[in-house]
Amino acid sequence: MNMPPSLAWLVDEASQTATPELFLGELGRMLLAEGIPVARIALTLAVPHPIIAQRTWLWRAAGNEVIEALGFGVSAQAGREWLAEIGNTREGLASEASGVRFLGWAGSQPFRAEQQALIDDAARFAKAPLAAISARLAGAALLEAYLGRRSAARVGAGALKRGSGETIRAALLCADLRDFTAMSENAPAETVIAALDAWFERVTGAVNVFGGEVLKFIGDGVLAIFPVTGTAHDACAAAIRAANAAKAGMKHLNAAREGDGLPSLPFGMALHFGEIFWGNIGAADRLDFTAIGPAVNLVSRLEGLCKPLGHTVLVSGALAAEVPEGLVDRGSHPLRGIAEPCPVFALGGE
Numbered sequence: 017m018n019m020p021p022s023l024a025w026l027v028d029e030a031s032q033t034a035t036p037e038l039f040l041g042e043l044g045r046m047l048l049a050e051g052i053p054v055a056r057i058a059l060t061l062a063v064p065h066p067i068i069a070q071r072t073w074l075w076r077a078a079g080n081e082v083i084e085a086l087g088f089g090v091s092a093q094a095g096r097e098w099l100a101e102i103g104n105t106r107e108g109l110a111s112e113a114s115g116v117r118f119l120g121w122a123g124s125q126p127f128r129a130e131q132q133a134l135i136d137d138a139a140r141f142a143k144a145p146l147a148a149i150s151a152r153l154a155g156a157a158l159l160e161a162y163l164g165r166r167s168a169a170r171v172g173a174g175a176l177k178r179g180s181g182e183t184i185r186a187a188l189l190c191a192d193l194r195d196f197t198a199m200s201e202n203a204p205a206e207t208v209i210a211a212l213d214a215w216f217e218r219v220t221g222a223v224n225v226f227g228g229e230v231l232k233f234i235g236d237g238v239l240a241i242f243p244v245t246g247t248a249h250d251a252c253a254a255a256i257r258a259a260n261a262a263k264a265g266m267k268h269l270n271a272a273r274e275g276d277g278l279p280s281l282p283f284g285m286a287l288h289f290g291e292i293f294w295g296n297i298g299a300a301d302r303l304d305f306t307a308i309g310p311a312v313n314l315v316s317r318l319e320g321l322c323k324p325l326g327h328t329v330l331v332s333g334a335l336a337a338e339v340p341e342g343l344v345d346r347g348s349h350p351l352r353g354i355a356e357p358c359p360v361f362a363l364g365g366e
Contacts, residue, residue, distance in 0.1 A: 020050055020134060021046055021049070021050065022043065022046040022047055022050055022134070022138055023134075023137055023138060023141050025042070025043075025046060026043070026138065026141035026142055026144075026145055027141060027144075030042070030043070030142070030145035031144060031145035031148040031149070032148075033145065033149060035149070036059055036061065036071075036073045036082075036149055036153070037073060037082040037084070039059075039145065039146070039149060040057050040059055040073055040075040040082050041075060041080055041082055043057065043075075043138070043142070044057050044075045044077060044080065045080060047134075047135075047138070048077060050134070051131075052123075052127070052131050052134060052135065053123045053124045053125045053127070053131070054077060054121050054122070054123055054124075054135075055076070055077045055078075055102060055104075055122055055123055055124040056074065056075065056076055056077070056098065056099055056102065056121070056122040057074075057075040057119075057120070057121050057122075058072065058073070058074050058075075058094075058095030058096070058098055058099050058118065058119070058120050058121075059072065059073045059075075059095070059116075059118065059119050059146075060072040060073075060094070060095050060116075060117040060118040060119075061115050061116060061117060061146070061149075061150045061153060062115045062116075062117055062150070062154075063153065063154065063157045064154050064157055064158055070117055071084060071153070072084065072094050072095050072118075074095065074098055077124070095118050095120060096118065096120065099120050099121070099122035100122075101122075102122050102123075102124070103122065104122055104123035104124070104125060104126050104127065105120060105121065105122045105123075106120065106121045106122075106123070106127060106132060106135050106136075107119070107120040107121075107139075108120060108121075108135075108136075108138075108139030108140075108142065115146075115147065115150030115151070115153075115154065116142075116143065116146050116147070116150065119139055119142060119146070121135055159171055163305055165229060166229050166243070167229065167231070167294075167305045170295075170305065171305055177296060178296050178297070178298060178299075178300065178303055180295050180296050181293055181294050181295010181296060181297075182293075182294060182295060183291055183292070183293055183294075183309075184243050184244070184291070184292060184294050185243070185244040185248060185251075185289070185290070185291055185292075186241040186242055186243045186244060186251060186289070186290075186291075186292055186294075186307075186311075187228075187241070187242040187244075187251045187252045187254065187255035187287060187288070187289045187335060188239070188240070188241055188242075188255070188287065188288045188289070188290070188292070188307075188311055188312065188315040189223065189228065189238070189239070189240040189241075189242070189255055189258060189259065189285065189286070189287055189315070190237065190238070190239055190240075190285070190286045190288075190315040190316050190318070190319045191219050191237065191238045191240075191262070191283060191284065191285040191286075191319065192236060192237040192238075192283060192284055192285075192319055193215060193236040193237075193281055193282070193283050194282040194283060194284060194322075194323060195282065196211075196236045196281070199211075199279060211278075211281060212236060214269055214281075215236065215266070215269075215281055215283070216233060216238065218262055218265035218266050218269060219238050219240070219262045219265075220238070220240075221261075221265065222258040222259070222261035222262040222265060223238075223240045223242075223258050223262075225258070225261060226242070226254040226255075226257045226258040226261070227242060227245075227254050228240050228241060228242040228254060228255065228258055229241055229242075229243075231305075231306050231307055232304075232306060239306075239307070239312070239315075239316075240258075241292065241294070241307060242254045242255045242258070243294075248289065248338050249338050249339060251289070251338075252287075252289050252335045252338040252339045253338075253339050255287050255289075255335065256287065256331070256335075256339055256363070259285055259287060259329045259363070260329075260363070262285065263285075263328060263329065266281065266283060269281065283328065284319050284320070284322030284323060284327075284328060284329075284330075285319065285322065285328060285329045285330075286315050286316075286318035286319035286321075286322065286329070286330050286331075286332070287315070287329065287330070287331045287332065287335050288311055288314055288315035288318060288331075288332040288334060288335055289311075289332065289334045289335040289337075289338055290309070290310065290311030290314070290334055291309060291311060292307040292308065292309045292311050292312055293307065293308050293309050294306075294307045310354075313353060313354065314332065314351060314354055314358065315332070317351035317352055317353060317354060317358075318330055318332055318351060318358060318360070320351075320352075321349060321351070321360065325346060325349075325360070325362070327346075327362045327363075327366050328363075328366060329362065329363050329366065330346070330360055330361070330362060331343055331360070331361040331362070331363070332358055332359065332360065332361075333348075333358060333359030333360070333361070336359070336361045342363065342364040343361040343362065343363065343364060344361060344362045344363070344364055344366075345359075345360075345361055346360045346361060346362050347359075347360060348360065
């Protein structure tokens with residue numbers, strides 16, 4: 017059978033394409049090479065994610081450019097509307113079972129009958145490779161939701177062996193609600209869960225905005241890291257900015273809670289800088305991709321000083337050495353399980 021190159025590629029090679037961006041770029045290029053006046057292609061795939069229901073990619077012939085629009089709803093209207101801007105549209109066959117919500121084309125001029133036939137064939141042939149790409153995307157989305165972006169990437173790349181990992185330098189953030197156990201004993205479960213979700217959302221949002229990653233939730237506590245990818249100063253400054261953003265978010269949350277007659281959620285947060293082992297730890301058949309080491313122990317103990325010292329955020333001497341601006345020296349304090357007293361600083365203005 018003398019098959020057009022685009023269809024042969026869809027059958028033989030497209031399922032191995034690493035990302036939807038590369039898939040659309042190659043398909044668009046090949047259709048243009050075969051004389052199809054395709055100007056735009058839109059693709060929407062379902063994503064099993066707590067917030068993002070779908071992801072949409074938009075390919076433009078000019079510059080062979082692919083952009084992405086995250087979708088929080090369930091419709092594929094974004095792609096349809098984008099194609100309709102220039103008209104001459106042709107929709108492919110959606111396949112809910114394979115995760116394909118929408119596949120469509122728009123031409124720089126009306127498609128002739130034989131061109132429409134090739135586009136329709138491409139839509140049918142694209143189902144199998146898009147199902148494979150969608151499955152990989154779904155797996156990555158689930159890993160990110162439960163492990164965080166960096167950890168998910170490591171696990172997805174095959175870092176599965178117990179004990180495997182690496183020693184990295186990072187700023188660490190440890191945060192914990194105060195007196196939450198007492199509150200949870202006297203409140204309905206749904207009220208407790210709503211409070212925890214609101215608290216975690218403020219901290220996690222602040223961490224993500226400034227390039228960090230939440231490693232785990234432990235009861236009402238949070239452990240996050242800001243790995244050094246440029247300079248130590250950059251990582252430590254990002255951790256301080258995240259702490260300030262979380263404080264601002266909690267201030268607004270507590271004001272809203274008090275307005276609703278609910279108790280505020282006081283918290284403590286500590287920042288530290290040091291080396292950690294980041295990798296797989298656990299039993300033979302149940303692993304946790306996390307961080308351990310003296311730096312993790314220290315930041316956890318330092319958080320426990322927030323209440324007795326009367327501060328919301330405390331900073332270790334190691335992190336203060338990288339970003340001394342705006343910090344107030346609170347002296348050195350012994351920490352349980354830590355050999356030497358730790359120099360402690362507070363954020364200015366607290």
